[in-house]
Amino acid sequence: MIRDITIGQYYPAESPIHRLDARFKIIAAFLFIVSLFIVDTIIGYICVSILLGIVIRISKVPFKFMVRGLKSIMIIILFTAVINLFLTQGEQVIWQFGVLHLTVEGIYMAVKMCVRLVLLIIGSSLLTLTTTPIQLTDGLEYLLHPLKKIGVPAHEIAMMMTIALRFIPTLLDETDKIIKAQQARGADFDTGNMMQKAKSMIPILVPLFISAFRRAEELAMAMEARCYHGDENRTRMNVMCMQRRDYQAMVWTALYLCIVVGLRVAVNFFPQMI
Amino acid sequence: MSIQINHLTHIYNPGTAFEKVALDDVTLEIAKGEFIGLIGHTGSGKSTLIQHLNGIISPTSGEILLDGENIHKDKTKLKEVRRRIGLAFQYPEYQLFEMTVYKDVAFGPTNLKLSPEEIHQNVVSALETVGISEEIYEKSPFELSGGQKRRVAIAGVLAMNPEVLILDEPTAGLDPKGRDEILQAIKDLHEKRGITVILVSHSMEDVAKLVDRIIVMHRGKAAMQGTPKEIFSHVQELEKMGLAAPQVSYVFAALKERGFDVPTDIYTVEEAKNVLYQMLK
Structure with a gap:
């Protein structure tokens, strides 16, 4: 689902x-x-x-x-x-x-x-x-490049998009896993009125947020550990042509x-x- | 309660580029009170198999019989199936969400609409089983150590009083102390409450030490079944599947090679210790 x-x-x-x-x-x-x-x-x-x-x-x-x-x-x-x-x-x-x-x-x-x-x-x-998400954001960065002159952080925007896109499937998988785990504990997401249904989302959302924050922190750490410092002097592996x-x-x-x-x-x- | 799996096949994303046959015509039988070890390389279908057992995912074809009854026959009974077959996923601590440890463990029994007394009784007995003491009950689960969180999460499944407990790599990522505590709790459960346990593990040592029967999964099929002694005697086949025998058996094989008269079917450290004592006397 x-x-x-x-x-x-x-x-x-x-x-x-x-x-x-x-x-x-x-x-x-x-x-x-x-x-x-x-x-x-x-x-x-x-x-x-x-x-x-x-x-x-x-x-x-x-x-x-x-x-x-x-x-x-x-x-x-x-x-x-x-x-x-x-x-x-x-x-x-x-x-x-x-x-x-x-x-x-x-x-x-x-x-x-x-x-x-x-x-x-x-x-x-x-x-x-x-x-692919990589191509997509590379393309976007390139297209936004001219806007840098007026202070648009093109690279940062592209990087944020890459990360966001990259994490969509991960978080979906995670959600799937959490739903299954709570189902295994007898959670019921399909029955009840609006209020009960909304309440039944809590056991999914809380773990999901926690894991999203954890992942964000880990990723930031990993990027910093590899000396990521943004836009300047970065070269590309795949040059678009x-x-x-x-x-x-x-x-x-x-x-x-x-x-x-x-x-x-x-x-x-x-x-x-x- | 016996579980019978007949010709179970599961295909993920059928008909797309992501199609993957995760289980391929698996037929197995698990008797009441058994302690089963489920081993296999990453991606061999272990997790998919266990998720079928309590109806979290439905088979593409084949059936799962619980005491002779197909678990998907009556959808309204799925909750009952999930109560009887407790499933603790990998890294179960990631499903914790409540304000206190006690409330989190009570989530399962509350969903089953048990009476408050029953809930209390189940929660306390589950937390006791996993060795969580009373002063932690009112703490937030997020303040606990990794091993404690894991045990609380497993207690969350135990509190539903399952007749079968399935654990997907309960010791992954824990330190040796945390690992021993969890394994001890599982062993106690099996021995004292007599519940059927299915343990998915990558640790051949743990499997050799604990289980009665091993099921080896390979590429979506149940490739081998038997007692630890039988399974681990096929070292070469296991290695071909990306698995291995317990470390200690390699020590004995090496000893044999160097001319010592030792048996080569030693799979636990305990056994090894006894044999070596005998020899040194």
């Missing part, structure tokens, strides 16, 4: 997507997210979904993994859907009760927001699923953006299309 959270998890496979330069992938993921807000029509979302599907196919990451990542944010999606469904102002009212009203615009809005959220999560988890395939992917991304923007413009100019 706890292993269902795939955010930040890497899925090892041999695919063109895995081999792409991390810097490019971060930018592409960012552009993809932006594009989701440019697209405004059902046809647009269908196009984006199909394209995303193709990219997932190329990446060789089982689709199951993407869906699993969604499970953990299901509540947010449902919440968004409900809010949009009942609170969107609109002309064509279908049903009304006090402040709640169901409108055609509301349904349209709810569907749109949900599709957006789902695509957003799948798109960004594709980034982490196909990029753009390849031909990265340039090809860039062309594809540019093409994708053109289509998305084109669709938006087309809709604006010829609204009768939809």
